[in-house]
Amino acid sequence: MTLSDVWFVLFVLIVAGYLILDGFDMGVGILHLPVARTDTERRTFLNSIGPVWDGNEVWLVLAGGVLFAVFPLVYASLFSGFYLAFMLVLLVMILRTVAIEFRSKEQSPRWRSAWDTVFWAASVGLATLLGVAFGNVLSGVPINADGNITVSLLDLLTPFALLVGATTVAMFAGHGAIYLVMKTEGELQERVTRALPRLLAAFFVLNTLVVVAMVLFQQQITERYLDEVWPIIFPAAALVALIAAWTFVRRGRTFPAFVCSSAMIGLLIVSGAIGIYPNLLISTTDPAYNLTVSNAASADNTLTVALIIAVIGMPFVLLYTTGVYYIFRGKATVDSDGY
């Protein structure tokens, strides 16, 4: 295992961390309009993610920084190639931040309902865009000899990518709903609980379609799984985690259910990553132009420095992330200091 392989694993873990953490607050946003109806209920939703969503989003920023440092060629190709798509990502991220922060700063119902809509739309939009981007990474993009991607925004919206986008929305909605069952109480909690089976079922159906589409159309990934068989344990484990989450939900044990749902998201990302390894970006133009773990990585010196930084820094990150979640454990309420 080379240093760049180590960083591939770490990068996948950071992305998984981001999707698990920001995933549930995106899910809360997706359910914000359909499930929470009164002003108090919506404030409860916002307060449930209030102290943590900003820290969750940092994982994406970290993923960006790490990609820049350890796989600069992928960072450059991906972000410039998906230019308008990432602009939309930035747009919805900014709108989402602003909506969360500004919504409750004025009393007017019109002000609040306008920002509620923005928060919901931006959460749905962000989940969709991330899914579409991930779908394109799985299916490959036209990379030329210089490593640049020749693709327009509309080209990215393939049926497969859109399917992955919809799956991502359903996945986060289910994940966020489990989180909300933990954080709410009373009538609101019952309503979230009632919606949960439908959300998980929708995700299961959509995700099955994604798997079928991959087997049918993404031969590269299918072949990898057929060649080496053992990686099949990751998608299998994801399925087990989903069933376990479902079971825990039915028994009313939401914290284990949330852990299982988190594990499932992580395992799905790992499954995708194994499918494309050793590629990071697959070129549909010519396999020789693939950006791989070895040809796109920084020099060993940089990889070592980055590893030292991660080894020093990440324990602190995990320590105070856990601390914050611990301090803000318990049900979310509405009071003067909050959203």
Added chain:
Amino acid sequence: MDPELLSRIQFAFTASFHFIFPPISMGLGLMLVVIGIIYLRTKDPKWRQLSFFWVKVYGLVFAVGVATGVVQEFEFGMNWADYSRFVGNVFGSLLAAEGVFAFFLEGGFLGLMLFGGNRLGPRLWLFATLMVVIGAHFSALWIIMANSWMQTPQGYEIVSDPAPARAVMTDFWEVVFTPSFMPRILHVFVASWTAGAALMLSVSAWYLLKKRHLDLARSNFALALPFFIVFTIGNVFLFGANQAIEVTQEQPLKLASMEGLWQGTTCAPLYIVGWVDEATQTTTGISIPCLLSVLAYFNPQAYVQGLNDFPGDPTPPINLLFQVYHVMFGLGSLFVPIGLLGGLLFAWKRRIYETRWALWLFVVTVFFVEVAIIAGWWTAEIGRQPWVVYNVLLTADGHSPLLTATEVFLSLGMFVILYALLLALFLYLLNAKIQAGPEPLEEVETVDMSSLPDTFRDVFRRRDRADVKEQP
């Protein structure tokens, strides 16, 4: 239109807009820590009341800063793909370090800082605030470090096989401590602290003018004023001067461009205001003889190199650079007499509280501090042109090759509209907060302070779990 030019405009626009907020995060944060310490020592409830007020303002500033900051990290790859390919080995690791060391600290503790007043005892609340403020400083530290490497690159070698050519790190510590790093980070820190103190002075002066919250406003004004005086003097005479020396030594062509000095000379003048005619290679204006030589070398007879000493070297847009540099320099120098004047009026039987024109001066000063800070950033960045990595990589060679003018035009339009909206919202809500003023402590303190956990032991002790959970 040329996509590269549009990308430059977009980067300048988004970076400048973003850079309105981090200095306040650092400076106001520092002042909040000071207030927190004073409260712990005096137990005077007015400081706690001020903490609740300023934390709300801080949350607003921070929200816009975070929202616009994410853009910066992605823009390198989006608009400057070839730059990213070239510098990723060196520059990328500094950005990643910023994420690990700074953003998590800020993001993790921000919730505790903003919502902690009724959840944590005063000591732990101060601790959370301190962590956010340290995080904000770390963030600036790594960014200035990365940018300083672009100004005075070292600790790397260029490897061109396999393509594309890239700068590969040979010595991490040389990359971290480039010659320009320490002078620049100190200058930026002190400028940011000035902005924080100026914001407090501005709001306090406004209350004094409007005869609102008089007791709080007086205490707050008296607290912030000495900090403002020390920071402004420090930045002009110590840290700003120090950076001028560094630029003279490391980027002499940049210094000559900043001052519009065409012909190198001993006893070089320093312009107060002026205009550079690049066609005729002349600079006209009001200048102080020999001051540039003194500033750069502590010696009026020292020879300062002019633009003509670098024949054939590409230069930045000289008049533009000259103007933004002099905006920073002129404003920065003005803040010193403003601060001293405030100090004199304060020492003279607290007359500052009744002197309306002087209070108005302090109300508006914070805007000019922001202008000076942005102008300083522009000086650093325009002065580096046409290079993106000084004397190594041209900005033009760093652009994303396939990006079209239409794409950048769309994104630039999006940012202009979005940021205009953000700025309007920010100013509207900031004004609303200021008009509402500090609320009485009974209204913001919803729980009995003595019941709150105030040490790490309290937080993690089982017995207190129920208490924390049961809060309204």
